[in-house]
Amino acid sequence: MEKLIVRGPVSLQGKVRIGGSKNAALPILAASLLGTSPSLLRNVPDLLDVRTMLSVLENVGAQVEKIDRHTYRVGPASLRNCEPSYELIRKMRASFLITGPLLSRLGRAKVPLPGGCAIGSRPIDLHLKGFAHLGVEVIQSAGYVEAKAGLLHGGEIYLDFPSVGATENLMMLAASIPGETLIINAAKEPEVVDLARFLTLMGAEIQGVGTDVVLVKGKKNLQGVEYEIMNDRIEAGTFCVAAAITQGEVEIEGVDLGHIFPIVTKLEETGARVEKTGERTLLVTMRERPRAINIKTMPHPGFPTDMQAQFTALLCIAEGVSVITETIFESRFAHVGELERMGANIQVEGRSVIVRGVETLNAAQVAASDLRAGAALILAGLAAQGETEISGLFHIDRGYEAIEEKLNALGACIKRVKDADRGNADVE
Numbered sequence: 194m195e196k197l198i199v200r201g202p203v204s205l206q207g208k209v210r211i212g213g214s215k216n217a218a219l220p221i222l223a224a225s226l227l228g229t230s231p232s233l234l235r236n237v238p239d240l241l242d243v244r245t246m247l248s249v250l251e252n253v254g255a256q257v258e259k260i261d262r263h264t265y266r267v268g269p270a271s272l273r274n275c276e277p278s279y280e281l282i283r284k285m286r287a288s289f290l291i292t293g294p295l296l297s298r299l300g301r302a303k304v305p306l307p308g309g310c311a312i313g314s315r316p317i318d319l320h321l322k323g324f325a326h327l328g329v330e331v332i333q334s335a336g337y338v339e340a341k342a343g344l345l346h347g348g349e350i351y352l353d354f355p356s357v358g359a360t361e362n363l364m365m366l367a368a369s370i371p372g373e374t375l376i377i378n379a380a381k382e383p384e385v386v387d388l389a390r391f392l393t394l395m396g397a398e399i400q401g402v403g404t405d406v407v408l409v410k411g412k413k414n415l416q417g418v419e420y421e422i423m424n425d426r427i428e429a430g431t432f433c434v435a436a437a438i439t440q441g442e443v444e445i446e447g448v449d450l451g452h453i454f455p456i457v458t459k460l461e462e463t464g465a466r467v468e469k470t471g472e473r474t475l476l477v478t479m480r481e482r483p484r485a486i487n488i489k490t491m492p493h494p495g496f497p498t499d500m501q502a503q504f505t506a507l508l509c510i511a512e513g514v515s516v517i518t519e520t521i522f523e524s525r526f527a528h529v530g531e532l533e534r535m536g537a538n539i540q541v542e543g544r545s546v547i548v549r550g551v552e553t554l555n556a557a558q559v560a561a562s563d564l565r566a567g568a569a570l571i572l573a574g575l576a577a578q579g580e581t582e583i584s585g586l587f588h589i590d591r592g593y594e595a596i597e598e599k600l601n602a603l604g605a606c607i608k609r610v611k612d613a614d615r616g617n618a619d620v621e
């Protein structure tokens with residue numbers, strides 16, 4: 194088993210370049226199945242989740258060609274298998290996004306239920322109800338969703354909650370059905386907008402994306418296209434917090450300010466200075482101990498749940514008492530117990546945590562239980578006294594490309610070791 198050994202405290206200085214977005218790449222890879230010809234995708238991040246999605250595409254019969262580390266060609270002509278393997282689908286929630294494209298191309302899909310995870314139960318009822326409105330017959334049995342396309346048609350779909358995944362799955366199916374589909378209370382996340390741009394280039398007509406009412410005018414034959422995936426706003430936000438928690442000065446390149454406005458605003462409230470130094474470049478400077486703030490996660494453009502754990506780490510060393518409320522996932526607080534091992538003073542009250550800032554955190558042995566919890570532990574380790582040992586790296590590798598290399602280039606001391614090497618861990 195691998196572990197990260199993070200030696201703190203450090204003050205990060207320098208420049209970091211943000212990579213392609215996991216949450217945009219995953220649906221766009223799935224959507225590439227909708228074309229009648231291959232798509233060439235650029236800026237695909239090199240992550241475990243992406244590798245899983247590429248395996249899912251191959252498993253259903255698509256041809257995947259790696260051009261370079263961040264560029265793939267996906268050939269959908271050979272698609273033939275509407276029953277992707279349980280072993281692949283169970284690895285990540287986003288693999289359920291294959292369902293819309295399979296229904297469109299093969300008229301049937303038998304997909305294992307993606308199940309819950311450490312952050313909540315994460316049902317898929319909104320995806321399924323939406324499919325039914327477009328002419329799909331859906332049966333759930335023995336852990337599988339069996340969906341059969343009858344005569345597919347456009348329709349009007351109201352989502353009880355602006356689910357990112359449901360909006361994406363439905364947009365993909367609707368884009369390939371001749372007819373008009375209205376999605377009301379749609380998700381507005383930038384990754385949904387990126388997917389809509391891709392589908393539009395392929396030939397669909399999509400209006401209102403980025404608002405809560407989206408009109409999709411589908412086309413029977415979508416074309417494969419060349420597309421560059423947007424950069425990762427959550428990776429950018431994580432590096433913003435890394436600068437702040439280490440009282441450092443970090444220039445973050447390749448970030449769309451419009452995507453991270455709530456993150457920047459809350460960071461400024463803690464006392465950080467955030468300057469736009471270029472079209473897509475931010476300079477984050479922190480000169481003092483952070484101040485306590487309150488945060489409530491919300492669907493976009495509200496504060497993203499995917500940044501909640503990282504901000505919780507920052508607020509552990511803030512002056513004063515912070516209240517962080519999680520409204521998206523019912524149990525996204527697994528990082529709290531691990532931060533407590535490092536000396537944080539946090540109390541969980543229902544869907545909120547009350548963080549009483551301490552002056553310093555201390556290194557400890559901790560475990561990542563999900564992706565952003567893992568990021569929060571790395572951030573806490575950068576600020577803590579001593580060598581923090583983080584296990585559960587699988588979760589971190591799902592969604593961060595080369596995180597320790599990027600942080601080390603900014604002056605961090607992080608080493609990845611096999612458990613057996615731990616005795617000789619030599620953190621430079």
Ligand SMILES: CC(=O)N[C@H]1[C@@H](OP(=O)(O)OP(=O)(O)OC[C@H]2O[C@@H](n3ccc(=O)[nH]c3=O)[C@H](O)[C@@H]2O)O[C@H](CO)[C@@H](O)[C@@H]1O
Binds near residue numbers: 358359
């Ligand atoms: C690969 C990807 O893009 N993942 C992101 C996506 O996940 P994902 O697409 O799974 O998140 P959703 O927006 O669908 O989920 C939000 C809430 O809606 C609930 N829900 C969702 C679908 C459904 O059919 N029924 C239902 O009740 C979920 O349990 C959750 O409480 O958006 C989340 C919310 O911004 C992010 O944290 C994830 O990083």
Ligand SMILES: C=C(OP(=O)(O)O)C(=O)O
Binds near residue numbers: 216285286312499564
């Ligand atoms: C929750 C996340 O991802 P996923 O939906 O893929 O589990 C995340 O990126 O923080």
